[in-house]
Amino acid sequence: MSIDIKTATIEAKRTTFDHIVEKLGEGKTPTRYQEAVFGHQAEEVFHYRPTWDSERELFDARRTAIVMNDFEDLLDPRQYYYGTYVIQRSKQRESQEKNFSVVEKRGLLEDLDAVMKEKISKVVVPFRHAEWGANNNNYYIAGYGFQTPITAAATFQGMDRLANAQYLTSIGLILSSNDPAILDQAKDEWLNTPMWQGLRKLVEDSFVTKDWFELHVLQNYLLDGVFQPLLFKHFENEVVKNGGAAFAMLTEFFVDWFVESQRWADSTIKVAVKESDANKALVESWINKWQPTVIAAADQLAEFVFAERSKDIIQQIETELDARSKKIGIQVQEK
Amino acid sequence: MTTKAKRLNMNQKYQLMTRGLDWETTYQDMDDVFPYDKYEGIKIKDWDKWQDPFRLTVDAYWKYQSEKERKLYAILDSVAQNNSQLSISDARYMNAVKIWMQGVTPLEYNAFRGFCTLGRGFRGAGARVACQFQAIDEMRHHQTQIHAFSHYNKFFNGMNQQSRIRDRAWYLSIPKSYFEDAMTAGPFEFITAISFSFEYVLTNLLFMPFVSGAAYNGDLATTTFGFSAQSDESRHMTLGLEIIKFMLEQHEDNVPIIQGWLDKWFWRGYRLLGLVGTMMDYMLPKKVMSWRQAWEIYWEENGVALFNDLARYGIKMPKHHETATKEKNRITHEFWSTIYQFSHATALYTWIPGNEELDWLSAEYGELFDTVYRPRYEYWKELDDKGERFFQERLPVVCNVCQIPIFHTMPDDPLKNCCLVSEYKGTKHQMCSEGCLDIFNNEPEKYCQAYIPPQQIYQGNCGGATLDDYRKWLHIRDEDTGEYYGSEDHQMWEKWKAQAGKPTDEAA
Amino acid sequence: MAENVFIALQNNPDAQPIIEAIIQDNEHAIVNESPGMVKIDCPKRLVIKRETVEEKLGREFELQDIHLTLISLSGNMDEDEDEIVLQWNF
Ligand SMILES: [Fe+2]
Ligand SMILES: [Fe+2]
Ligand SMILES: [Zn+2]
Secondary structure, eight states: OOOTEEEEEOOSSSOOOOHHHHHTTTTTOOHHHHHHHSSSSSSSOSSSTTTTTTSOSSSSSSGGGOOOGGGGGGGGGGEEEEOHHHHHHHHHHHHHHHHHHHHHTTTTTTTTTTTHHHHHIITTTTTHHHHHHHHHHHHHHHHHHHHHHHHHHHHHHHHHHHHHHHHHHHHHHHHHHTTTTHHHHHHHHHHHHHHHHHOOOOHHHHHHHOOOHHHHHHIIIIHHHHHIIIIIIIIHHHHHHHHOOHHHHHTTHHHHHHHHHHHHHHHHHHHHHHHHHHHHHHHHHHHHHHHHHHHHHHHHHHHHHHGGHHHHHHHHHHHHHHHHHHHOOOOOOOO | OOOOOOOOOOHHHHHHHHHHGGOOOOOOHHHHHSSSTTTTTOOSSOGGOOSSSSSHHHHHHHHHHHHHHHHHHHHHHHHHHGGGGSSSSSSHHHHHHIIIIIIIHHHHHHHHHHHHHHHHHSSSSSHHHHHHHHHHHHHHHHHHHHHHHHHTTTTTTSSSHHHHHHHOOOOGGGHHHHHHHHHSHHHHHHHHHIIIIIIIIIIHHHHHHHHHHHTTTHHHHHHHHHHHHHHHHHHHHHHHHHHHHHHHHOOTTHHHHHHHHHHHHHHHHHHHHHHHHIIIIIIIIOOOOOHHHHIIIIIIIHHHHHHHHGGGGGGGOOTTHHHHHHGGTHHHHHHHHHHHHHHGGTTTTEEOOOHHHHHHHHHHHHHIIIIIHHHHHHHHHHHHHHOOOOOOOSSSOBTTTTEEEEEEOOEEEEEOOOOEEEEEEEEEESSHHHHHHHHHHHHHHHHTOOHHHHHHHHTTTTSSSSSHHHHHHHHHHHHGGGEEEHHHHHHHHHHHHTTTOSSSSSSO | TTEEEEEEEEEETTHHHHHHHHHHHOOOOOEEEEEEEEEEEEEEEEEEEEEHHHHHHHOOOGGGGGGEEEEESEEEEEOSSSSEEOOOOO
């Protein structure tokens, strides 16, 4: 049966779910983002303690030292829910794929001079392992974090990082005309050459960092805040200046993605810092603890790429990072 | 100009894109990086033997999924614009949607979070990536369901308080405890429970007849998210089979551990699905397939074929599967009878099926239905006609494992109730069946922690000792509960039909 | 019989060429239709060939596109560019 309703008046009883009304106040129509992220993580009546963490509940706010009155305040400024996320990325993917196929078909990277090619394969290709590390860390945040806004966004961030790693793999394969040896060599560099060891140790240390918000600060703020500009701004400029305009086509995705993901990192950290002095002190302590090591690791890489200009470039990057920190309410240590 | 690039096939490309990314850590011990993948006793000699069934790169994933999402949201928008709730077969149908939203949607959320931890936790890169894709898929299922139900929630009762009753309501402890049981186990048991036992073995019983039923009953929104989610599900099912084969092939010591999990999760999943069977048999005004028939197709044929295939690893049919098959003619009737008597303590409406529906049930279930359940329904109908709608006064005793009220009967005697007791540390625990008793006795430390709603209520931990207090604590109004006929949903539906100038009370 | 593999697809125009291809390539396939979906059972082994789908469709087809209409399946799955095979090994 189907009712022909042209004449009927259909009156809605309510605009949305009760928990959304509680959150936003009476009479507001929520966005799909708000409906997707508010009120979904179980809050009470946990039946069993986890065998892998018997001190805490299945979902437990105490897996970070950050204390929030409401962890749902850690919103994603991009307001991504699954649908908007995949649709946005698939658009970017389309243009990225076009770029790749143009560069590949026309052989645009082939004319690049050998020194630059060598640099790309030694600097950009091994970085796929760091992106893979970022992927793992974001799934940690997504799994053990608290409430949906931060865990959903970390899941997107995790996917993005796997995509980044795969795009870097493709760049390597274009450079080598699909000879996988270039990847083996890059992995060998990642594992063994001194200039990568600072970063690799940091990534491995991040793998055993238990506090998920600390990990968020370390990965999505500090590591990204230093290494993304180093590679996809300064190094990219270097390649472009040396006749490698095509290279910028291959890394376009990274540039756009970083602008976007930075906004998320800044705003979530800012909200936590604003919540209390205790949170602020914690985030500052994490930044003080990790930032010098991240900078030192970047130094090792920068020296290889930029030689005598490396000090300047690293300083520029750190100045930008410190400016971001001030903006989000963090006291920056004197250098 | 240069040497022509070699072509890489799909498999090679996928390998390079995924596997090569991983490395053995040296600055930190691998056991500290992956602290949770050994304590269950599963032995993995070589993670590289892991076979990825679907070889999706992230960009291909974005491409397919965005296409699906565009289609899905276009339909959800049009459902809202056109008030498509008016094309459902009957407003009773919405109670099936309520069960879904109250009980199943939160499981999608938990699957999302659970697979995130596996997407970080497994030592093998291939398995990790597969779990990551599944995690984000499950987030999709959760969100698309919320968005689909958001429109229905504007009109029908029983959905608006979902985020409160999800944790608190006694009957929703059935799905909640099921999933929390899996999530609080280690990663290998979790994936065996969810990807294999639930998604591969049993999910067909959940999605296929139910979503098909939604289509048949004119529910465009559920049909759309249901089939669309199911297209991800087939990837998950393949992951489920792959992980089982992988664990079994890795070490012979894994076989008995896995057999134990299959026994446990078959039974736990089967008990949970009783609820779905009840939706199929009773809540779909237009019937697609009975529980009995679905059980025969998806378990007795397809499930058994699967276990035949696993026999070469030394895997046997899950324990108590014979009991499940013996119960196929009664479980949904026992379940419906129970919900009927307790629906004043739920955010659902229940009713006595109309005569045509009873005839259909008789035809599907035969003599047992005619001698046991039909007379019971007819008696309750008489009471209702006299204005004495039958409800129980107190909440039922529930099984300490599956959380289902203890209404099940003896495997070989459908007239005799089954209630088994196990004593642990001086406390008696009641179970509904041999299957649940085994599960309890294998892990008493786990199940003695379970939150048992009726006990909590009578101890005064749920807002007071009466059902009235309890409903308030759940944020359920009187009007959201009880008998369907005369309910707010029913009245609204009748009003819509009257406005449309159609004859009311069309035979179901 | 407990030896069938199966594949279930949405019953829509996109799936039609795939269904036709399956019927052509699998002699013992049995087609069951229910609201919104088509389930195809086949004893022990079922194959979907890209070439046949392309023939039915009249243009190129990537087997991974089956994800857009796939509902469920049963059997060990193996997939490459040219075919998807579902089978039991007993
Ligand atoms: Fe799902
Ligand atoms: Fe799933
Ligand atoms: Zn039980």
